[in-house]
Amino acid sequence: MRLTMRILRGSMGRMMLLALCAGALVIGGCTYDEPITTKPTRKVEPGLIGDWTSTGEHKEHMRVRQWDARTYVLIYDDELYRAYHSDIAGLPLVSVQSLQPQERKYAYLTWKLSADEKTLTLRVVSEKVVPSALKTSAAVQKRLKENAANPDLFEEEVRFSKDG
Numbered sequence: 001m002r003l004t005m006r007i008l009r010g011s012m013g014r015m016m017l018l019a020l021c022a023g024a025l026v027i028g029g030c031t032y033d034e035p036i037t038t039k040p041t042r043k044v045e046p047g048l049i050g051d052w053t054s055t056g057e058h059k060e061h062m063r064v065r066q067w068d069a070r071t072y073v074l075i076y077d078d079e080l081y082r083a084y085h086s087d088i089a090g091l092p093l094v095s096v097q098s099l100q101p102q103e104r105k106y107a108y109l110t111w112k113l114s115a116d117e118k119t120l121t122l123r124v125v126s127e128k129v130v131p132s133a134l135k136t137s138a139a140v141q142k143r144l145k146e147n148a149a150n151p152d153l154f155e156e157e158v159r160f161s162k163d164g
Contacts, residue, residue: 031132032106035095036086036140040070045085047117048072052160055119062160088141089148093125108140110154118162123154 044066054060063075074081080099096107108125129152130143147153
């Protein structure tokens with residue numbers, strides 16, 4: 001999934017990223033077969049709606065729109081994704097699904113919105129801690145609960161600033 005790879009790119013050097021992404025891109029980047037939760041755990045957060053630009057040296061643009069009361073649509077480099085809140089063990093998580101016809105897998109991210117709603121921080125769930133070999137939402141939830149306090153649960157953070 002390009003979204004996951006772009007988020008990772010913002011936090012690593014190019015050579016390290018290329019090594020990490022090479023394997024992930026072969027399988028499409030979205031590595032999970034199932035979402036964290038099968039249904040959204042809360043309604044859309046109005047502060048997340050808008051246009052965002054990454055703050056790192058390589059600028060990425062993401063548009064977040066409300067699909068319905070509990071689901072977002074993301075447009076990231078002209079690719080379409082569906083996302084919804086999948087909070088588990090007190091963690092603010094989202095299940096992000098690629099809507100490309102050839103790729104319907106998921107990525108898992110945590111998010112934090114600043115108090116002024118102008119900065120969005122994203123971190124990808126580490127596949128080392130939550131492996132893609134877990135084939136059910138229940139198994140993923142169990143692993144997330146077991147590792148909620150694990151400092152290695154998430155990759156490095158990437159920040160976005162709200163446009164306008």
